[in-house]
Amino acid sequence: MSAPAPTTGLVPVPMPVSAPAAARRRRRWRAIQSDAPRVTRRAQSRLGIMLVAPLMLMVTVFLLVPIANAVYYVFVDFNGINPSPPWIGFSNFTELAQDDKVWAAFKNNVIWIVIGTIAPLAVGLLIAMLVWNVQRGNVWYRLAFFIPYVLPQVAVGVVWGWIYEPSRGWLNRALELVGLDVITTGWLGNPDTALYAVLGTAIWVASAFVFIIFLSALRNVDLDLLDASRLDGANAAQRLRYIILPQIMPVFLMVTTITLVGGFSVFDIIFVMTGGGPAGATEVLGTYAYSSAFQLNRISYGTTLAMLITVLAIPFAIWLNRLQRRLSLQGTGA
């Protein structure tokens, strides 16, 4: 799922996945078969066009036209009022390249992508492996570990804000309890910790997603192979490395793609928890684009920033997708 899950924060956006070889073969066969009578073919294409027409209308008006407009905005200087804004060519891009705030935001995006991809993968896989062969309470654990993913990000932000609260928040109280008073701080108010605090919340959410995906992927792992390796004396780490991981590799790459691409377009959770502050410490490209456009009325500049994020993210999405397709063609896939 991503489902294009809420298109927010680490919350993953579903990416098109390649069809497995078998399905593709099936589809090709169907194509050959469809030297159906010409009457049938004509009826099929008439119904096909009828069925996609409302969909294409919606997609055109609310997706393609705004995207085309976004491309237009990038090359003009639009302030939201002037109906015929002046053409300024690539000025928005040159300004962007010289804007220190862009580079600071970009750096935060990179930190976010690295930690926000690796940590949920590790945590989610670990918990999935723990829950995987538990018999009693399996359903309960599945619900408990999956639930953070379905909650609205605003609500998540509110509650985690309390946990990070300087004087009475549970995080500091827990740290005091174990004698770590030195590192207590106002987690969201301190520019040194704010980004990592928000990231911590995002990891809580994303791990839930990773967990549920891995849990179902693990069900397809060949248990006889696992037993055999155990008899041959493979330890837990070796079993993970040589038996389990290769079998869930396509899923692993898929989840990586989704969290990684989500890392470029992270917005909601930061917007809710810190709004990019304090002093720009949690500013990412998404929040900077938003504040440029809606608080400073620099519509064109904000759109250019947003466009930059898309342009950065798409190659990763396509690249990893190819990788995954190749792996599933080799028959490693589910």
Place this chain on the structure above:
Amino acid sequence: MTSTAQRDVRQRVRGPGKHVLLIVLSALTLFPLVLTVSTALKTSQDVKVNPFGLFSSFSTENIVTAWTEGSFGDYVLNSFLLAVPSTLLVVVLSTMGGYAFARLPFPGRSMAFYLVVVGLLVPFFTYMIPLYFQLRSMGLLDSLLGVNLVLASTGLSFGTFFMRAFFSDLPTELEQAARIDGASEWQIFRRVMLPLASSGAGALAVFTFLQNWNNLLVPLLYLPGGDYRPLTTGLYLFLGGRSIDIGPLAAGTLITILPVIVLFLVMQKQLTQGLLSGAVKG
């Protein structure tokens, strides 16, 4: 994967230690939820001195305050007005489109499908700004119709992708049998394929509903006048305006997540299926 093989493996797993670890981990995972419930159900006196102490008093006054003074009662209704029609629209259009893309050859089909998939590659906020001005010139700002259409359009790419995969996996034999029996293409879709697709459409519906219910940015941007404000936006603005009132804020948070949790518990299977087929199924 035979059940006996599975049982063999399971029996070998050491029980108690692992369960203790899992229970501690799940308690940590659920802690933010416990904290929400606890703070929402405190007396206002207790919230002032000890807002985050767990279950130190009980009162529903925060809930009442949030529901009436905080207008969370209205927000609940608005959330339904925004999430239900948009979800129906996504399910209907995606089912129709998904079937056509999977089963009906027509000119320009792959081009059209690529255009739909663009929505999966381009994040919403790339075009949210131009969309604002577009809706304004169409007279759709601050309207239920406008926000429903936008919410639907953010889910259509995934929905179509999902339903296309679903229809592609259905066997062709039924369709051919119906055709031999003289069914028209429309009858094949309506009477043969649609009933088979109901589980897929159900999963998509649950998933899309959650997305739309949880969406913050769309109502925040496109309902600037404050009419039809849903729970997410309401909670966000409440957070900005009166962050000192922790009690009603907790109650508002609880009201916002409660429907999600209920839906999640009831429809967990469908939701997981939607998630898995969308992201992982090859």
